Each structure stands twice: as C-alpha cells, then as structure tokens.
Amino acid sequence: MESFSDLGAILLMQGFNGLSVFSVLLLMALGLAIIFGQMGVINMAHGEFLAVGAYTTYLFSELTQQYLPSLMPYYFFVAIAAAFAVTFALGWLVEWVLIRHLYRRPLDTLLATWGLSLVMQQALRSIFGPREVSPTLPEWLMGSVQPLPGVDIPVNGLTVMVITVILTCGLLLALFRSTWGLHVRATVQNRVMSGSVGIDTKRVDRVTFALGCGIAGIAGAAFTTIGSTGPTSGSLYIVDTFLTVVFGGAASLYGTIASAFVIAQTQSVSEFFLTGSMAKVLTLSAVVIILMLRPQGLFSIKVRK
Template sequence: MFGYTMDEIGNIVVMQGFSGLSLFSVLLLMALGLAIIFGQMGVINMAHGEFMAVGAYTTVLMSKLAVKYDLVHTYFVFAIIAAFIFAFVIGYLIEFLMIRHLYHRPLDTLLATWGLSLVMQQIFRSTFGAKEVSAELPEWLLGSFQPTPDIDIPINGVFVMGLAIIVTASVYLYIYRSRGGLRIRATMQNRTMASAVGINTKKVDRMTFALGCGIAGVAGASFTTIASTGPTTGSLYIVDSFMVVVFGGATSLIGTIASAFSIAQAQSILQFFMSSSMGKVSTLLVIVMILMMRPEGLFASKLRK
C-alpha cells in the first residue's frame, strides 16, 4: 500500500469493494446451489460449475436470437429465466439417471460427477467451440455511475447484486416458509422419520438437486454480464464455491452469504495490492486457519442424528 495517499487508498477500497460485490454475487449464487446440494443432500457435485456454464451458454444463445430479431433491450430477463429452466431440467435428469444410484457412496459420487464435468466440458467445446464467447448486453446494463468524481460503480455489478439478493430471498422463503422447503429440511434432518410420515424422500432429493443446478444456471446468466464464457469457465469457480460453503457452514444459508461476501471482498481488495494468485493464497490461508479453530464453519446448524 506504499505510494498511495489515504484518500487514494479509500477510493481504491470502495471501488474494489464494489468490484468484489460482483464476484460476491456470482459466488453467492453458485454457493447457494451448491449448499442446497451438498449441505442438504451430502452430495459432492464436482460438475456444479458446468451447470453454471449451461446458464451462461443459454444466455449467449438467447442474446444471438435477440440480436437477430432486434430484442436486445428486453431479452436478458427472459434469458435468466431460461437459464434456470435449462439447468433445472438437466439437473433433474442427471439426478434420475446417475446421482440417485450413488447416495451414501461419496467417493463414487465424487468421481462420477468429476467425469460428468469433463463430459459436459467436451460437449460445450464441440457445440460452441473452444474460444470464449460473450453475450450481447442491453444498453441499460452498460456503463457506470459516479457517486463522487473519483469513484466509478459499474451498473452491471449493481444489477448482478440485486439479482443475487432476489434469488437468495426466494431460496430463503422456499426453504423456510413453504411446504416444499419443510420436506427438504425434514429429509435432511432425519430421512427415516421423514419417509415414515409420508414424505417421498426420493422425489425430494431429485427436486433439491435440480433446484441447486437451476440456481447455478442463474449464476451463469449473471456471469455473462461481467465476463466471457468458455468450456472451462464453470470449473474455475467450483473450488471457490466449495470454499464458500465449507467456510460458512454447509447447512447454513446465513453462513453461505457471510462467507461469500468475506471471500469475495478479501480477494478483490488483496488482488489489487498483490498479484491475483497471492491474493487468493492469502485469503485461503486465513480461511484454513479459521477452519482449524472452527472446523464446522462460521454458522454451523445443529442437526438431529
């Protein structure tokens, strides 16, 4: 930080903080889906990043259609919905065809979903090419506004943050204020008793897995506003997403939010003053030290066994 005045450091922290909010929003959306799958079901889904890519490529395809039919100004909201639906349907089919046969076999699930991620990456590469592609964004997502002469805040980052807030609130209402969410929580806490009172736990598992994948699709749609998309884009975020879930507490929605915010802000600010790799390493070291003292995560839930 040497060579900067205090005013400059303050402006840098504010701008990097807002830049970190964009990363926070994508990480939060990714981690929400992963927390539902990993925290609620105990499934380690190494292909979760590829469901993010499904959402991103869906948005790219819809942007091409929007350009063709002169609908660029209005297509993006529908692209988000389509990204959720496509990722949800694919996740539902994957759970039915593969995941349901691997419950209580964590190593097999880990290897199978890792293999699935490689297959999906090759499908993306064969379908869309190896080069990264970008969505055509509507004008209302471009540019920035200046609260002060020295601070620029990107509009797309504010939009992604708003989308993350809406999705997070929706997930909270679904899990804690709906009958479907009650079934999910009952199955998570005691599968045998949930089944005994008439809950179809297999259906709950399938819908839960599909919901987590659908949220990853929304993360992919939001990702197109801040970066281009390639076959391996999703895999670049899977480690950070698992780190968010584990650090926050695998079954805690509040922990996922707090963890995503802390990690995104730390990486964004540290990477300005250090190299990108050193910023990530420094963040990871702090997380490891905290987990050594609190291995259950920041906000662990107490579950009946």
C-alpha cells in the same frame, strides 16, 4: 489529503469489485449449498451448470439479435428464466439417471460428477467451439454510475447484485416458509422418519438437486455480464465455491452468505496491495486456519443421524 482521498476511492472501488465477485460466488454457492449441505452430494459438475446457463444466455442473445432485434433491451430477463429452466431440467435428468444411485456414497458421487463435468465440458466444446464467447448486452447494462467523484460503479455489477439479493431472499423464503422447504429440512433432520410420515424423500432429493443446478444456471446468466464464457469457465469457480460452502457451514445458508462475503472482500481488497496469486494464497490460508480452529464452519446446525 489528496493521496488519502485517492486511496479511499481505490479501496471503495475494490470493495465494490469484491461485491461483484461476492454476487457470482454466492449464486454458485447457494446452489451447491442445498445440494452438498442439504443432500450430502459432492457435485463436481456444478461449475458446468454455470457454463450451460451462460451459453443459454449467449444463444438467446444471438437469436434475439438475428430475428427479433427490437426485443434486445428485454431479452436478458427471458434469458435468465431460460437459463434456470434449462439447467433445472438438466439437473432433474442427471439426478434421475446418475445421482439417485449414489446417495450416502460421497466418494462415488465425487468421482461420478467429476466424470460428468468432463463430459459436459467436451459437449460444450463440441457444440460451441473452444473459443470464449460473449453475448451482446442490452444498452441499459452498459456504462456506470458515479456516486462520488472518482468512483465509477458499473451498471452490470449493480445488476448482478440485485439478481443475487432477489434470488437469495427467494431461496430463504422457499426453504423456511414453504411446504417444499419444510420437507427438505425434515429430510435432512431424519430421512427415515420423514418417509414414515408420508414425505416423498426421493422426490425431495430430485427437486432439491435440480433447484441447485437451476440456481447455478442463473449464476451463469449473471456471469455473462462481467466475463466471457468458455467450456471451462465454470470449473474456475468450483474450488472457491466448495470452499465457501464448507467455510460457512455445509448445512447453513446463512453461513454460505457470510463466508462468500468474507472470501470475496478479502481477496478483492488484498489484490490491491498484493498480486492476484498472493491474494488468493492469503485468502485460502486464512480460511484454512479458521477451519482448523472451527472445523464445523462459521455456522452449523444440529442434525440427527
């Protein structure tokens, strides 16, 4: 009985670890879903926007600790807003300078944003150095809660989950209950008709791309609570993020949520029984097999071409 109890506690801990991975993966995938799924742009630099958001949080930590130490318990909330603002502005600039010239040319967007990712990595390496850094977290983010004997749940993981739930609900409300969301869905359904009825489709594209980058920035801020940040930190998530979006259905936010949960939980639980590499192989193999049977992903919507 004791061994079964221990196994249950371990599986519960692995399940919660899977939720932590799910939270960061979903934050990344949500930003990519509205860029790739809604706009058809393959943004290979999406991971670098996560890194920019993480470094922004690190900078706020250092500046607050040096000049306003009394505000250390509260700086993290300001850092999240700043990470969003910085990456949103950077995404707006990238769309205006680069992406707007490459719409409906998916291979060109892939190559251009891949080159952009290398430039951003080198810029981060030149500014912050090649070594990984970590912000000083507020004391309330440290420690853990114990809902059951032998089960410790880190507070930082719970915080990331709360941020993910709030952002996901906010994005769904914005997409389905706001004028911007209506314009986005209309543009996806029929771009020519949307333009003919007065929707500024170019502005919709720019705001959508910038918002997707801003969400990646928030993912970066959340990432700093569970891992250290380096110039290539974002690139470690880009493959899993694309896989999540494609597996869920490229134009479906609900599918993105479902696929992020399935991939994160499968990988986390299988890591208990297998090595990390084998767990990754098992997860990817299962996703590939499912996509062979259902190429449109878990969810799909009908789009007029």
